[in-house]
Amino acid sequence: MAESRVRIAVLFGGRNGEHEVSCRSAEGVLAALDPARYDVLPVRITRAGRWEVGGAAGVGVFAAVRALRAVDVAFPLLHGPFGEDGTVQAALRHAGIRHVGSDAPACAIGMDKECTKKLLADNGIAVAESVVLRSAACSLSHREREALGLPVFVKPARAGSSVGVSRVDGWDRLGAAVAAARAVDPKVLVERAVPGREVDVGVLELPDGGLAVSPPLEIGVAGGRDFFDFEAKYRAGGAVFTVPAALGEPLGARLRALAVRAFRALGCRGLLRVDFLLGDGDEPVVNEVNTMPGFTHASQFPRMWQAAGIGYGRLLDTLVETALSR
Ligand SMILES: Nc1ncnc2c1ncn2[C@@H]1O[C@H](COP(=O)(O)OP(=O)(O)OP(=O)(O)O)[C@@H](O)[C@H]1O
Numbered sequence: 001m002a003e004s005r006v007r008i009a010v011l012f013g014g015r016n017g018e019h020e021v022s023c024r025s026a027e028g029v030l031a032a033l034d035p036a037r038y039d040v041l042p043v044r045i046t047r048a049g050r051w052e053v054g055g056a057a058g059v060g061v062f063a064a065v066r067a068l069r070a071v072d073v074a075f076p077l078l079h080g081p082f083g084e085d086g087t088v089q090a091a092l093r094h095a096g097i098r099h100v101g102s103d104a105p106a107c108a109i110g111m112d113k114e115c116t117k118k119l120l121a122d123n124g125i126a127v128a129e130s131v132v133l134r135s136a137a138c139s140l141s142h143r144e145r146e147a148l149g150l151p152v153f154v155k156p157a158r159a160g161s162s163v164g165v166s167r168v169d170g171w172d173r174l175g176a177a178v179a180a181a182r183a184v185d186p187k188v189l190v191e192r193a194v195p196g197r198e199v200d201v202g203v204l205e206l207p208d209g210g211l212a213v214s215p216p217l218e219i220g221v222a223g224g225r226d227f228f229d230f231e232a233k234y235r236a237g238g239a240v241f242t243v244p245a246a247l248g249e250p251l252g253a254r255l256r257a258l259a260v261r262a263f264r265a266l267g268c269r270g271l272l273r274v275d276f277l278l279g280d281g282d283e284p285v286v287n288e289v290n291t292m293p294g295f296t297h298a299s300q301f302p303r304m305w306q307a308a309g310i311g312y313g314r315l316l317d318t319l320v321e322t323a324l325s326r
């Protein structure tokens with residue numbers, strides 16, 4: 001008997017600074033979903049928050065979600081606020097629509113770097129020390145400066161793709177960096193710099209509920225840039241990935257175990273990319289997590305699975321099967 005086809009809605013775009021990044025993720029996914037297996041309904045969310053279902057004129061979120069009731073599964077391929085933060089996942093759940101990836105609570109925690117770090121630290125996972133600046137606060141006390149040292153990284157609490165992130169090498173630059181982060185989110189983190197290597201690990205939930213963990217991927221930033229900023233991420237040749245990263249054991253095994261612990265501590269489902277920084281003596285700290293990481297063919301998450309023998313198409317099939325098995 002022929003397998004029944006899966007009706008899948010791919011949601012992309014979104015109301016935030018990662019709109020274009022999400023569109024690029026979706027280009028890859030829409031082209032790779034096997035037409036013999038899937039009936040695909042593309043749903044573009046405009047920057048203004050209108051949902052264009054199957055190319056139709058944009059409607060509000062509630063009308064759009066009603067129109068999605070006919071699909072078997074939704075794939076919220078959205079990065080950043082109003083998409084990766086649980087808002088869309090909550091609307092889908094309300095309507096009884098299954099979806100790829102984590103549910104609203106884990107998405108909301110994973111999107112918020114303060115909450116992520118608190119929960120990870122509570123579960124014994126090392127994170128970089130930071131000070132949170134809320135509402136109008138824009139400077140640090142002498143004691144806070146002494147504790148963090150220079151340089152620091154200043155970042156919006158809820159964003160991605162390095163939008164609003166700055167490296168600050170002198171305290172006279174702190175105010176400008178806080179203003180740049182605050183243009184994205186009123187809550188800002190000032191974080192101790194971790195000086196070493198940068199390594200990502202992917203976690204993938206399988207349809208039977210087991211977890212697979214990818215080989216680690218090391219990020220090398222090219223072109224003299226001083227960190228993995230937006231340009232380095234999305235301009236051709238901006239970064240070089242080495243996968244599997246040359247870490248050796250037991251460090252590789254330690255990162256894989258920490259990635260699984262992070263997935264469980266945050267209550268994730270489906271997938272998670274855990275971004276590590278290696279400090280003195282290659283001691284790992286979790287920098288942050290992404291519940292819906294970048295998904296072009298060249299993005300870290302698909303690259304890590306490709307190195308593990310799971311190609312892009314099979315990765316998508318696994319995400320969908322896992323979502324349908326829940
Ligand atoms: N504490 C830190 N020490 C050293 N480098 C850092 C630190 N925090 C951030 N960085 C650098 O800034 C980059 C972006 O930071 P981070 O990953 O926290 O932001 P993001 O916007 O969530 O990025 P994305 O979601 O695209 O991975 C990191 O990949 C790293 O190169």
Ligand SMILES: C[C@@H](N)C(=O)O
Nearest residue numbers: 079160161290293294
């Ligand atoms: C999309 C971007 N936040 C990433 O994690 O790759």
Ligand SMILES: [Mg+2]
Nearest residue numbers: 160288289290
């Ligand atoms: Mg991120």
Ligand SMILES: [Mg+2]
Nearest residue numbers: 275287288289
């Ligand atoms: Mg990151």
